[in-house]
Amino acid sequence: xxxxFFSLLFLSLTTLSPxxxxxxxxxxxxxxxxxxxxxxxxxxxxxxxxxKAEKLFSIFDSVFDYSxxxxxxxxxxxxxxxxxxKQKEFSQVFEQTLKTSYMEKLDLYTDEKLEIVKLEKIxxxxxxxxxxxxxxxxxxxxxxxxxxxxxxxxxIYDVDVLGVSIIQTYRTQFADFLAKDTINNLIIKLKNxxx
Amino acid sequence: MRIIFxxxxxxxxxxxxxxxxxxxxxxxxxxxxxxxxxxFTNQKEANIIDPLSGYNTIxxxxxxxxxxxxxxxxxxxxxxxxxxxTRTGISNFFDNLLFPIRFVNNLLQLKFQNSVDELERxxxxxxxxxxxxxxxxxxxxxxxxxxxxxxxxxxxxxxxSGFHVVLPLFGSSNLRDIAGIFTDAWINPxxxxxxxxxxxxxxxxxxxxxxxxxxxxxxSLRIEEYDNFKKDAIELYxxxxxxxxxxxxxxxxx
Numbered sequence: 001x002x003x004x005f006f007s008l009l010f011l012s013l014t015t016l017s018p019x020x021x022x023x024x025x026x027x028x029x030x031x032x033x034x035x036x037x038x039x040x041x042x043x044x045x046x047x048x049x050x051x052k053a054e055k056l057f058s059i060f061d062s063v064f065d066y067s068x069x070x071x072x073x074x075x076x077x078x079x080x081x082x083x084x085x086k087q088k089e090f091s092q093v094f095e096q097t098l099k100t101s102y103m104e105k106l107d108l109y110t111d112e113k114l115e116i117v118k119l120e121k122i123x124x125x126x127x128x129x130x131x132x133x134x135x136x137x138x139x140x141x142x143x144x145x146x147x148x149x150x151x152x153x154x155x156i157y158d159v160d161v162l163g164v165s166i167i168q169t170y171r172t173q174f175a176d177f178l179a180k181d182t183i184n185n186l187i188i189k190l191k192n193x194x195x
Numbered sequence: 196m197r198i199i200f201x202x203x204x205x206x207x208x209x210x211x212x213x214x215x216x217x218x219x220x221x222x223x224x225x226x227x228x229x230x231x232x233x234x235f236t237n238q239k240e241a242n243i244i245d246p247l248s249g250y251n252t253i254x255x256x257x258x259x260x261x262x263x264x265x266x267x268x269x270x271x272x273x274x275x276x277x278x279x280x281t282r283t284g285i286s287n288f289f290d291n292l293l294f295p296i297r298f299v300n301n302l303l304q305l306k307f308q309n310s311v312d313e314l315e316r317x318x319x320x321x322x323x324x325x326x327x328x329x330x331x332x333x334x335x336x337x338x339x340x341x342x343x344x345x346x347x348x349x350x351x352x353x354x355x356s357g358f359h360v361v362l363p364l365f366g367s368s369n370l371r372d373i374a375g376i377f378t379d380a381w382i383n384p385x386x387x388x389x390x391x392x393x394x395x396x397x398x399x400x401x402x403x404x405x406x407x408x409x410x411x412x413x414x415s416l417r418i419e420e421y422d423n424f425k426k427d428a429i430e431l432y433x434x435x436x437x438x439x440x441x442x443x444x445x446x447x448x449x
Contacts, residue, residue, distance in 0.1 A: 068231070076232040101427045108423055137333055137340075147231075157231070163445020164438050171235060172437040173430045189429065 021153045022063060024127065027146060028119050031129055034059050035114045042109050053103045065147075065155040066095040072157065073170040078178060086183060093190045098166075100194045110135070117141075127154060244358050245436075254361040255432040261364065270415040277415075284328040285412050290340065291320045291327025292395075295382045300343035304351045309341035316340060342446075346375025350447035359436050367439035385409060 022030055041047065041055050070091040071079045079087065117130040127146040132139050143160040158167040177186055245251070274282065294317040301309040316332040324331040332338040349371050350356070357370025368376070380386050384395045387402040396402045414421075428434040 072231055072235055075235075104423055104426055108419065137330075162442060163448075164441040165235075168235060168441065169427075169434060169437045170429070173428070173433045176430050176433040186429075193429070 021151065022155070023152070024121075024148075024154060027127060027129060027154055028116060030063075031131075031144065032116055035116070035131070039114055042106070043111070049103065049106055052106060053099070056102075057099060063146075063154075063156050065149075065157050066098070067091045068147075068155070068157050069098070069167055070094040072167050074174055074178075074183075075171060078183075082183060090183065090187055093187050093194070094170075096194045097190050124148070246358055247360055248432075251359060251361040251436070252432045254363060255366075255435060258361065258364065258366055259431060266411070266414055267418060270411050270418060273411055274415040274418070279416075282412055282415055286416060287320070287324075287330045288327040289385075289409050289412070290330075291317065291324070292384050295384065296345075296379050297341060297343055299382055300345055300348045300379075301341055303345075303348045304343060306341065306343070309343070312338050313341060344372075344375050345378040346372035346443070347447050349375060350443070356440060356443065359440065361432075361435075367435050369440070369443075372443065 037059060038056055041052055044052070047055070067087075070087070073094060074082075074090065082090070113134045115132050115134075117132050120128045120130070122128055125148040127148075129144040129146065131142045131144065133142055134140075140162060141160075144156050145158040145160065146154045147157050148154055158165055160166070174186065177189075294313060298310055298313045298317070301307075301313060315336075316338050319332040319336065319338070320327045320330060323329075333340075354371050356372070359367070359369050360373060362368050362373070365376070381388065381391065385402060385406050387394050387396045387399045396405060425431075
């Protein structure tokens with residue numbers, strides 16, 4: 001019995017520890033399952049907005065690489081000049097910015113339909129997953145951009161909405177801001193926006 | 196007027212050449228084999244030439260103030276009196292009226308099926324759809340509108356965007372799309388143009404009122420979306436510019 005228990009523990013540790021590791025052939029099914037789950041959370045009228053957001057983030061957090069997104073938004077050259085603590089501080093604030101922006105979008109959600117359209121392997125380390133969000137007459141295209149990290153795990157580093165890259169939009173604004181101001185002030189500005 | 200248009204277009208062709216690639220130092224090696232930096236700096240937006248940035252920033256602020264203090268409150272007041280389905284009906288009516296722009300530009304881009312769809316939509320909605328108020332073509336025949344303008348047509352034939360220009364009232368644009376606006380204006384039924392043989396409206400004063408009403412009605416249906424969209428801005432001008440240029444490139448590619 002003891003043996004059985006330990007082997008079970010061992011088995012669960014080995015299989016569950018890379019819980020968030022997403023492999024190439026699982027991307028579509030993983031995203032489909034999560035989008036379905038997300039839709040049912042969004043349609044649940046008993047949940048408040050922040051409860052919904054919390055549930056949604058717990059689903060999607062594991063596939064978003066927020067620190068890479070922060071680095072790309074600031075731009076590699078500028079990023080290199082920051083101390084590791086600053087980088088960490090910025091990443092935390094920027095993650096919150098992205099989440100706040102997402103939460104605000106929830107207000108606009110009514111009963112749109114979400115569906116996966118196609119998965120394209122752009123190159124060895126990039127996969128684009130195209131999804132459609134249908135609202136009334138209009139169809140909005142949302143592309144999730146995945147990259148393969150050194151552990152063969154696929155993570156999202158950018159999202160295109162209607163052909164507009166979210167990270168690129170931030171990157172342009174941050175470049176403009178940092179050309180005349182400091183990273184500390186940018187962090188303050190983002191913090192004020194989130195609160 | 197025509198000379199300005201030709202000059203703009205010529206200038207535009209000059210600028211249409213591809214921007215030079217980002218210098219090699221932009222791509223840092225710290226990300227290992229992954230050339231993320233290249234992916235983001237090689238996009239045209241990153242190397243955008245923006246000679247008017249000073250003027251554009253000011254004009255963006257003026258337009259924003261105009262929206263916040265005049266257009267938005269007017270549209271909100273209007274929305275509180277007129278029910279939403281009536282406003283949607285009015286919006287459908289105007290969209291139906293603007294059919295020539297979509298029809299011609301689809302045709303110019305050799306999107307023949309789209310032009311046929313547009314023609315069918317116009318005939319169906321103008322008749323069964325009570326002069327355009329009801330979008331029967333979509334509701335019953337699943338025929339969707341195919342938005343195309345002359346800026347997109349120019350882009351379709353390879354004309355580059357040229358630099359970014361923020362227009363008074365119109366907002367974000369660029370040299371190519373300004374040329375597009377002038378051209379589309381010719382076939383816009385809401386305009387009054389003396390040189391044109393047929394005019395729906397009697398004079399430019401009428402045209403101004405009708406266009407104003409069209410804008411207020413249109414805005415009233417989008418206030419929430421726009422406010423939400425604007426909330427994401429950290430620096431309004433680069434935000435709108437980045438969004439506009441990327442969005443237009445995408446629309447042209449479709």
